[in-house]
Amino acid sequence: MMIVMKPEASEAEIAAVAERVEAAGCSAHISRGRQLTVIGAIGERERVQSLGLDGAPGVDHLVPILKPYKLASAQFRAGERSQFEIGERLVGDGQFTLIAGPCTVESRSGTLAVAETVAAGGASMLRGGAYKPRTSPYSFQGLGQEGLRLLQEANELTGLPIVTELIDARDVEDVVEVADVIQIGARNMQNYPLLSEVGRTDRAVLLKRGLSATLEELLMAAEYVLKEGNERVLLCERGIRTHESAYRFTLDLLAIPALQELSHLPVIVDPSHAPGRRDWVESMSLAAAAAGADGIIVEVHDDPDSAVCDGPQAIPAASFDEYAERVRSVAAIAGREVSAPAGMLV
Numbered sequence: 001m002m003i004v005m006k007p008e009a010s011e012a013e014i015a016a017v018a019e020r021v022e023a024a025g026c027s028a029h030i031s032r033g034r035q036l037t038v039i040g041a042i043g044e045r046e047r048v049q050s051l052g053l054d055g056a057p058g059v060d061h062l063v064p065i066l067k068p069y070k071l072a073s074a075q076f077r078a079g080e081r082s083q084f085e086i087g088e089r090l091v092g093d094g095q096f097t098l099i100a101g102p103c104t105v106e107s108r109s110g111t112l113a114v115a116e117t118v119a120a121g122g123a124s125m126l127r128g129g130a131y132k133p134r135t136s137p138y139s140f141q142g143l144g145q146e147g148l149r150l151l152q153e154a155n156e157l158t159g160l161p162i163v164t165e166l167i168d169a170r171d172v173e174d175v176v177e178v179a180d181v182i183q184i185g186a187r188n189m190q191n192y193p194l195l196s197e198v199g200r201t202d203r204a205v206l207l208k209r210g211l212s213a214t215l216e217e218l219l220m221a222a223e224y225v226l227k228e229g230n231e232r233v234l235l236c237e238r239g240i241r242t243h244e245s246a247y248r249f250t251l252d253l254l255a256i257p258a259l260q261e262l263s264h265l266p267v268i269v270d271p272s273h274a275p276g277r278r279d280w281v282e283s284m285s286l287a288a289a290a291a292g293a294d295g296i297i298v299e300v301h302d303d304p305d306s307a308v309c310d311g312p313q314a315i316p317a318a319s320f321d322e323y324a325e326r327v328r329s330v331a332a333i334a335g336r337e338v339s340a341p342a343g344m345l346v
């Protein structure tokens with residue numbers, strides 16, 4: 001059940017409603033949008049209804065949320081799209097977040113070079129994996145803590161917020177120290193203890209769609225993070241497995257409008273992993289921007305031919321500038337503004 005507070009409701013009234021919800025054995029999630037404050041009461045509907053909150057001080061009206069995911073549903077924010085800050089950049093609702101960087105952190109010089117290039121090209125954030133979920137246990141698994149340290153250095157050099165993947169809950173403390181956004185990869189989308197773990201951190205979470213997950217399953221996964229009190233979740237379409245074998249995955253661009261209808265959370269597209277080859281990455285990026293995505297997470301490498309991971313799909317750092325310019329212009333047509341701190345864009 002969603003309890004919509006009156007615009008003029010006082011803090012005391014909001015707290016009183018939340019207390020009554022908790023006292024009834026339900027959990028209360030207070031969410032403050034730009035127009036409205038709503039309280040999500042999660043628990044048995046009968047219990048919430050029995051509280052008689054309709055007409056209580058400060059309460060405007062109650063809306064039952066019929067979807068199995070509650071906090072992630074568009075209804076929960078009464079149609080308002082989520083917008084939040086990550087490292088001084090606004091994300092969601094009219095903003096376009098351009099996240100760029102290598103698949104994996106390989107070397108100090110390469111990481112810093114790519115970070116500087118994408119920062120100069122107007123990227124909003126730097127991506128790079130220190131822990132890599134590889135199909136083969138014999139493939140490079142990431143630099144681990146050393147990789148995190150290099151990402152930290154890249155952040156100090158460029159000011160770009162860091163997006164990096166967590167694959168094992170035992171590494172959460174190390175990752176939290178460096179990450180502004182914790183990436184949960186496609187293979188872990190339904191790793192529920194891991195989702196709850198990142199839900200208890202104060203870092204934003206980029207949740208990638210599982211290889212064969214439905215949108216409802218993706219939103220249920222987001223619910224695990226939101227339920228722990230972490231409101232800054234970004235949904236990411238990265239391609240799904242279909243019968244088609246002409247490319248690595250099928251990029252499901254319809255997930256953009258569909259997720260934006262079902263949920264208030266920002267929708268980011270990864271145009272790199274589905275094609276698996278760089279000559280198709282830009283067209284998929286432009287298509288995602290045109291379809292109204294709230295951002296892109298793209299792989300960029302200073303020397304793709306020598307990359308240890310996902311080189312064939314990486315955009316060479318030397319062409320990032322032009323790529324970013326074209327993505328920005330299409331995002332602008334779709335009514336989005338690339339989110340970088342004021343003064344960074346040339």
Ligand code: PEP
Nearest residue numbers: 103185186187208238273
């Ligand atoms: C990645 O971003 O490098 C990655 C491994 O992504 P995914 O989980 O979507 O395969």
Ligand code: MN
Nearest residue numbers: 103299309310
């Ligand atoms: Mn990759």
